[in-house]
Amino acid sequence: MSDIVLSVTGLTKTYHDHSEQSLILKDLSLQVEEHEFVCLLGPSGCGKTTFLRCIAGFEGYEGSIKINGSERKGPKNDVMMVFQDFNQLFPWKTVEKNVQYPLKLSGIRNAGELKAHSDRALSEVRLNGYEHYYPHQLSGGMKQRVAIAKAFCLKPRMILMDEPFAALDAMTRRDLQKQILELYNKEHCTVLFVTHNIQEALILGTRTIVLQKEGRIVLDEPNLLKKPVTPADPDYGTVWKKLESAIYMEGDR
Ligand SMILES: Nc1ncnc2c1ncn2[C@@H]1O[C@H](COP(=O)(O)OP(=O)(O)OP(=O)(O)O)[C@@H](O)[C@H]1O
Numbered sequence: 001m002s003d004i005v006l007s008v009t010g011l012t013k014t015y016h017d018h019s020e021q022s023l024i025l026k027d028l029s030l031q032v033e034e035h036e037f038v039c040l041l042g043p044s045g046c047g048k049t050t051f052l053r054c055i056a057g058f059e060g061y062e063g064s065i066k067i068n069g070s071e072r073k074g075p076k077n078d079v080m081m082v083f084q085d086f087n088q089l090f091p092w093k094t095v096e097k098n099v100q101y102p103l104k105l106s107g108i109r110n111a112g113e114l115k116a117h118s119d120r121a122l123s124e125v126r127l128n129g130y131e132h133y134y135p136h137q138l139s140g141g142m143k144q145r146v147a148i149a150k151a152f153c154l155k156p157r158m159i160l161m162d163e164p165f166a167a168l169d170a171m172t173r174r175d176l177q178k179q180i181l182e183l184y185n186k187e188h189c190t191v192l193f194v195t196h197n198i199q200e201a202l203i204l205g206t207r208t209i210v211l212q213k214e215g216r217i218v219l220d221e222p223n224l225l226k227k228p229v230t231p232a233d234p235d236y237g238t239v240w241k242k243l244e245s246a247i248y249m250e251g252d253r
């Protein structure tokens with residue numbers, strides 16, 4: 001059996017707004033093994049982003065979240081998060097400086113070493129030649145590639161991706177899906193990937209989880225479709241329908 005990278009036990013998350021309390025995640029438990037690519041689906045508002053933010057260490061919570069066996073007490077660079085938002089880069093820093101930022105935070109100070117890391121990460125996402133561009137000079141797809149390079153360059157144990165391709169056109173999205181799969185295989189990392197797109201989950205994932213209200217897991221199964229996954233696979237339609245009915249089971253179509 002592979003190593004357990006993420007172990008979540010009895011995770012409960014409540015937001016307190018003024019006098020109101022809202023329960024977002026209730027007693028959620030989940031384990032993810034090394035080199036799994038877990039795709040997380042579920043209706044809007046069921047707590048997917050909140051779940052990722054808790055794992056990344058951005059939120060307080062009740063229960064336990066362990067990465068490699070140690071309790072998560074705040075953000076650390078062994079877990080990196082990529083957001084949907086095209087504005088997740090520092091607008092005043094160049095592409096290269098954005099990618100180097102987490103490296104600097106991790107203690108790397110040597111200019112040559114920083115450059116070697118950022119050059120490598122940028123070439124993985126095919127952005128060589130754009131090192132000195134600023135975010136406003138890039139397309140949405142290029143910004144997401146910088147965010148991916150930034151997340152991967154420290155070789156984290158786990159990458160959390162929150163609908164990173166949702167705002168991209170279909171062609172760019174396909175291109176980035178291919179790149180993320182290449183990186184995942186090359187870097188042997190573990191991924192937790194939120195998407196609203198069933199096809200994307202089936203193309204990318206090795207395992208699919210569907211959440212409902214309060215983070216209740218209603219489906220958790222390996223993605224056994226033969227890679228590379230195509231809708232022409234005879235089992236594709238059946239798996240697609242099963243996921244669709246798990247996502248829409250509570251009727252908020
Ligand atoms: N900072 C906050 N304070 C109070 N409530 C919040 C906060 N952030 C999120 N919520 C609430 O938590 C619930 C879950 O939100 P979350 O963003 O995790 O859902 P989601 O599954 O990611 O939805 P979507 O698919 O639309 O991105 C929502 O009801 C939202 O209003």
Ligand SMILES: [Mg+2]
Pocket residue numbers: 048049050162
């Ligand atoms: Mg969300």
